[in-house]
Amino acid sequence: MMFSRYLVGLSIVGLAAAIAAYNRECGPTLEDTAKTTDAEFYFDVTEDVDLFVRCAETVYECDTKLYNARWFMIDSTKEPVPVGCRKQLGHLTTSHNYTGPLEVPGLTELYGLGIRGTYEGTYEDNGLLLPTNVTSIDLPDLVNIANTMTINNAASITSLNLPKLRHINKLLLNFTGGPAINLTFPSLVDVSSIAIYGEIDTLDFPALNETRNTIMVNSTGNLDCDTFSKSLVNTTRYDQSGVSCASRRGNVTLTHVEPPKPTVTSGAFKIPGGSLALTALLAYILAL
Numbered sequence: 001m002m003f004s005r006y007l008v009g010l011s012i013v014g015l016a017a018a019i020a021a022y023n024r025e026c027g028p029t030l031e032d033t034a035k036t037t038d039a040e041f042y043f044d045v046t047e048d049v050d051l052f053v054r055c056a057e058t059v060y061e062c063d064t065k066l067y068n069a070r071w072f073m074i075d076s077t078k079e080p081v082p083v084g085c086r087k088q089l090g091h092l093t094t095s096h097n098y099t100g101p102l103e104v105p106g107l108t109e110l111y112g113l114g115i116r117g118t119y120e121g122t123y124e125d126n127g128l129l130l131p132t133n134v135t136s137i138d139l140p141d142l143v144n145i146a147n148t149m150t151i152n153n154a155a156s157i158t159s160l161n162l163p164k165l166r167h168i169n170k171l172l173l174n175f176t177g178g179p180a181i182n183l184t185f186p187s188l189v190d191v192s193s194i195a196i197y198g199e200i201d202t203l204d205f206p207a208l209n210e211t212r213n214t215i216m217v218n219s220t221g222n223l224d225c226d227t228f229s230k231s232l233v234n235t236t237r238y239d240q241s242g243v244s245c246a247s248r249r250g251n252v253t254l255t256h257v258e259p260p261k262p263t264v265t266s267g268a269f270k271i272p273g274g275s276l277a278l279t280a281l282l283a284y285i286l287a288l
């Protein structure tokens with residue numbers, strides 16, 4: 001017994017030695033997010049993209065009881081992720097004055113993506129909304145957004161490229177006031193809710209097989225709501241959910257209908273003179 005416990009202890013020491021300690025290049029305040037400065041939190045045009053991606057991809061939080069420290073750098077493409085460690089998912093939130101294209105190759109996972117306008121002054125002052133000045137979004141390797149993807153007050157955006165994105169929790173896109181845009185999410189498999197506004201001409205979710213709440217699209221463009229709604233209504237999962245789509249070509253609302261569930265006992269009992277049918281059924285079962 002003593003011997004095996006010694007071995008376990010030894011192997012943990014071995015693992016701990018194999019993973020790289022957190023080197024603070026990804027910010028000094030991981031321990032206390034309340035202390036995060038704007039410069040650390042917001043993605044600026046002057047951002048070092050390689051550093052951002054390296055941090056988003058390699059910072060792991062590990063069990064302090066096993067490793068005597070909380071933060072480590074682990075490149076899961078080159079080394080196994082040890083037990084008790086999980087990736088620290090980051091945010092990509094553009095700063096209020098970010099202007100131009102947003103291109104972040106190599107980024108595969110985020111907790112949240114936020115690109116939105118800001119209010120000049122405060123809400124109490126009825127502050128003037130300053131739309132975002134991001135012009136295009138290209139995240140060619142992004143696969144997972146654990147929480148919310150929000151692009152709002154984004155009249156300046158002309159294209160959105162997310163070819164590998166498979167999962168989002170909540171999706172809000174608002175291109176109101178911007179140019180006509182065609183949207184496709186070629187790899188998106190599951191999403192909790194979808195709300196999309198803008199001059200959308202085509203909208204495509206070819207891989208989608210599960211949404212949990214109503215899909216809402218309000219387009220000032222030529223989107224074919226009829227085809228769109230029919231193609232997605234049966235991906236929604238709950239009663240009362242469905243697809244609500246409005247565009248220049250007409251409005252369509254379809255509600256999810258739960259397919260009839262096969263009930264085990266019905267048949268034989270509901271037949272008039274049921275006892276006969278039941279007897280026959282029992283005889284059949286006994287014969288098996």
Ligand SMILES: *[C@@H]1O[C@H](CO)[C@@H](O)[C@H](O)[C@H]1NC(C)=O
Nearest residue numbers: 096097098118130131132133
């Ligand atoms: C966006 O660009 C416009 C025009 O250059 C500028 O007036 C505005 O302040 C910018 N918005 C923000 C939030 O910086």
Ligand SMILES: *[C@@H]1O[C@H](CO)[C@@H](O)[C@H](O)[C@H]1NC(C)=O
Nearest residue numbers: 038044045046095096097098
């Ligand atoms: C954006 O605004 C921040 C202050 O919020 C400022 O420090 C930074 O220099 C600005 N960046 C640009 C490109 O204007």
Ligand SMILES: *[C@@H]1O[C@H](CO)[C@@H](O)[C@H](O)[C@H]1NC(C)=O
Nearest residue numbers: 131152153154174176177197
């Ligand atoms: C969409 O964007 C427009 C323009 O920025 C804004 O007025 C509107 O409130 C936004 N809608 C939603 C649902 O956020």
Ligand SMILES: *[C@@H]1O[C@H](CO)[C@@H](O)[C@H](O)[C@H]1NC(C)=O
Nearest residue numbers: 158179180181182183201202
């Ligand atoms: C969107 O797709 C339609 C149909 O394929 C095409 O006619 C239109 O030019 C496209 N619009 C944009 C902004 O790419």
Ligand SMILES: *[C@@H]1O[C@H](CO)[C@@H](O)[C@H](O)[C@H]1NC(C)=O
Nearest residue numbers: 189190207208209210211237
């Ligand atoms: C959706 O598709 C994925 C990948 O093909 C599959 O793993 C998953 O089970 C599917 N979910 C449903 C609800 O069909």
Ligand SMILES: *[C@@H]1O[C@H](CO)[C@@H](O)[C@H](O)[C@H]1NC(C)=O
Nearest residue numbers: 176197216217218219220246
């Ligand atoms: C859809 O957009 C139009 C015009 O922007 C607006 O009047 C309407 O209230 C919106 N509908 C929903 C359901 O948001």
Ligand SMILES: *[C@@H]1O[C@H](CO)[C@@H](O)[C@H](O)[C@H]1NC(C)=O
Nearest residue numbers: 218245246247248249250251
């Ligand atoms: C579609 O709905 C919008 C509000 O979302 C409304 O303004 C418009 O008149 C409706 N169009 C049709 C054809 O029913």
Ligand SMILES: *[C@@H]1O[C@H](CO)[C@@H](O)[C@H](O)[C@H]1NC(C)=O
Nearest residue numbers: 230231233234257258259260
């Ligand atoms: C969706 O499923 C329901 C019940 O399972 C079925 O009656 C209906 O035809 C389907 N709708 C479409 C557009 O495939």
